[in-house]
Amino acid sequence: MFTKDNKPEKxxxxxxxxxxxxxxxxxxxxxxxxxVEGQLEGNLRTEANLFIGDKAKVVAxxxxxxxxxxxxxxxTLKIHQYLALGPTxxxxxxxxxxxxxxxxxxxxxxxIIYVSNSGKPSRHQESQEELSEDExxxx
Amino acid sequence: MNIYIYDDYLNKNKYSRVLxxxxxxxxxxxxxxxxxxxxxxxxxxxxxxxxxxxxxxTIIAVGNNQTVNKIIGAVIDNELYxxxxxxxxxxxxPIGDDNSIADSLGxxxxxxxxxxxxxxxxxxxxIGIVNNYYFLNKATIESQGSxxxxxxxxxxxxxxxxxxxxxxxxxxxxxxxxxxxxxxDGKLDVYIKNKGKDLSFLSVSKLKxxxxxxxxxxxxxxxxxxxxxxxxIAGKLNVVVGKDRSFE
Numbered sequence: 001m002f003t004k005d006n007k008p009e010k011x012x013x014x015x016x017x018x019x020x021x022x023x024x025x026x027x028x029x030x031x032x033x034x035x036v037e038g039q040l041e042g043n044l045r046t047e048a049n050l051f052i053g054d055k056a057k058v059v060a061x062x063x064x065x066x067x068x069x070x071x072x073x074x075x076t077l078k079i080h081q082y083l084a085l086g087p088t089x090x091x092x093x094x095x096x097x098x099x100x101x102x103x104x105x106x107x108x109x110x111x112i113i114y115v116s117n118s119g120k121p122s123r124h125q126e127s128q129e130e131l132s133e134d135e136x137x138x139x
Numbered sequence: 140m141n142i143y144i145y146d147d148y149l150n151k152n153k154y155s156r157v158l159x160x161x162x163x164x165x166x167x168x169x170x171x172x173x174x175x176x177x178x179x180x181x182x183x184x185x186x187x188x189x190x191x192x193x194x195x196x197t198i199i200a201v202g203n204n205q206t207v208n209k210i211i212g213a214v215i216d217n218e219l220y221x222x223x224x225x226x227x228x229x230x231x232x233p234i235g236d237d238n239s240i241a242d243s244l245g246x247x248x249x250x251x252x253x254x255x256x257x258x259x260x261x262x263x264x265x266i267g268i269v270n271n272y273y274f275l276n277k278a279t280i281e282s283q284g285s286x287x288x289x290x291x292x293x294x295x296x297x298x299x300x301x302x303x304x305x306x307x308x309x310x311x312x313x314x315x316x317x318x319x320x321x322x323x324d325g326k327l328d329v330y331i332k333n334k335g336k337d338l339s340f341l342s343v344s345k346l347k348x349x350x351x352x353x354x355x356x357x358x359x360x361x362x363x364x365x366x367x368x369x370x371x372i373a374g375k376l377n378v379v380v381g382k383d384r385s386f387e
Contacts, residue, residue, distance in 0.1 A: 019339035021282075021301070022331060026293025038339070042293060 015048070020055055034064075036071070054088040061093075076110075141172025141256075142187070142195045144210050146202030149234060150178060157234055157249055161201070164253040172199075177209065187213035197228040197379070199256065203237040204276070208358045212273050215266060215375055230256050230379035239310035240276050240358070245381025255381045262384075264322040266375040267307040267357075269367050274357040275376075278305040278369055281353040282331055285365075288347040295341075301333035303348065305369055309385045321386050325373035345370045 015032025018024055022038040030046040037053040043061050044050070050064040056071030063078040070086035077083065078096045085091065087105035094111040102108070143165075149158060165171060173190070180186050187198060187210060198214050200206045214229050232252040233241035246252045267274040282297035289295070297303065306328040309320035317338065320328045329346065331339040348355060349366035356362055 014340075015342060017338065017340045018295075019331065019333070019337040021297060021299040021333045021335075021337045022339045023296045023298055024293055025296070026289075028293050037337075038298075 014051070018056075020053070028060075052089075054086070140190075140193075140195050141170055141197045141199060142190050143172055143174045143199045143201050143232075144183075144187070144206065145174060145176045146200075146206040146209070147176075147178040149202060150176075154234060158201075161232060161234070161249050161253060164250050165256075168253055168257045170253065170256055172197075177206070183210055184213040191227060196226065197230060197256070199230045199232055201232045201234060203233065203235055204240050204358055205237065205360055207231060207240050207275060208273075208360050211266075211275060211376075212271075215273065215372075226377070228259070228261060228377050228379055232256070237359075240308065243276070243308050243310050243385040244378060245384030247381070247383065251381070256379055258379075260380055260382075261377050262323065262380050262386075263374040264376050264378055265307055265325055266372045267305065267327060268370050268372055269355065269357060269363055272357055272361055272363060274307060274361075276306070276308050276310045276358045278348075278355050278357050278367075279303065279359075280348055280350055280355045280365070282333065284352050285348055285350040287329070288349075289341075289343055290345065295331070295339075297331050297333070297339075299333040299335075299337075301331065301337075304330045304332070305346070305348075306330065307371065323374070323386065325371060327369065327371050 014035045016030050017035045018038045018040060020037040024040045025042055027043045028040065031048065033049045034046050035051045036056045036058060039057045041059045044058065045063040048065055050062065050067040052058060052069045052071045052073065054070040058071065059074045061075045062073065065080050066082045067079045068084045068086065069089045069091065071088065072090040074092040076094045077091065080098060082099040083095065083097045085102045085106040087103045089106040091108045091110060094113060095108065096113050096115045098115060175186060177183060198210065200210055214227060231241040231244065231246055232249055233246055234249050246255055267278060269278060280303050282299065282301035282303050285297060285303055287295040287303065306318065306320040308322040309318060318330055326342045326344055327346065329341050329343060345368065347366055347368050354362040355365055355367045
């Protein structure tokens with residue numbers, strides 16, 4: 001699982017790193033861990049883990065196994081296993097998750113939908129949520 | 140049979156002593172062969188391919204990175220003689236400066252190169268290709284103004300000055316320690332480094348680079364105008380390597 005560090009050890013050997021001085025446009029599909037520190041527009045999908053840094057700006061629908069997000073994302077998130085939103089995360093769009101942790105300061109503007117590992121949505125749904133108090137943890 | 144290709148610059152007096160040492164060592168090891176001097180030849184490709192057709196088994200570049208680049212195409216670019224080339228080995232005896240390719244193959248010094256040649260430790264490595272030009276080490280271009288197209292699926296636009304390096308084989312003498320390159324994985328490793336510490340990385344099998352103001356440079360030698368399609372040919376070259384090579 002992820003730690004609370006900004007970038008866990010496993011991202012050291014990431015398959016792809018999009019640095020802060022890089023802009024990517026289009027459908028980005030990877031099989032390994034991906035680190036995004038720069039800008040990305042389009043779609044982003046990986047079979048493995050995704051890390052989005054605090055300076056990153058992503059306008060894309062995202063699909064990944066696990067994800068740590070500290071930057072800004074505009075689009076739908078579909079995280080099959082574990083999603084961690086850091087204190088600087090800003091999500092404009094719906095979130096589909098199986099497990100989630102949200103740190104104080106994270107901003108979410110959209111629906112948060114629990115999807116079990118079998119892929120079926122549950123009745124847990126929240127909308128237009130902004131967390132600004134204690135660290136919250138759901139599921 | 141061994142074919143030794145001597146580069147032009149080895150005609151200078153300052154290299155005569157080291158060449159003598161190499162030739163004596165090769166004789167001692169029973170690795171004599173035919174010597175071809177690049178200076179006297181206009182079409183090296185035809186000469187090398189005729190030697191291959193005549194039964195040459197090992198082509199050895201005696202010189203530096205530029206020597207390798209001059210002859211690598213002739214060693215592998217061949218449909219007509221493909222049958223003869225299946226088992227051709229390529230090796231390097233590095234002499235003088237600018238020998239990072241030999242270094243990354245684990246060949247550090249000229250006399251050590253003779254022993255490595257005798258040991259015949261062979262790896263089948265990938266080769267990068269841009270238009271009709273081959274590269275062993277890397278293709279580089281200025282970041283600013285460059286657009287990288289990956290399979291028509293997405294494009295990458297560096298926003299700052301820096302360098303885009305497309306690696307096939309890491310040149311351990313000159314390249315960043317953080318860079319990991321595997322020349323036997325059938326992939327090109329793309330590193331984008333700005334003037335600061337920012338480093339981007341991805342691994343692809345082909346890409347297209349365009350830049351209106353800057354050329355693409357292959358192995359620090361050949362300049363190519365863009366747009367340029369960069370591909371990789373997996374396992375194309377049999378190279379003789381040393382133990383201290385930069386890959387497994």
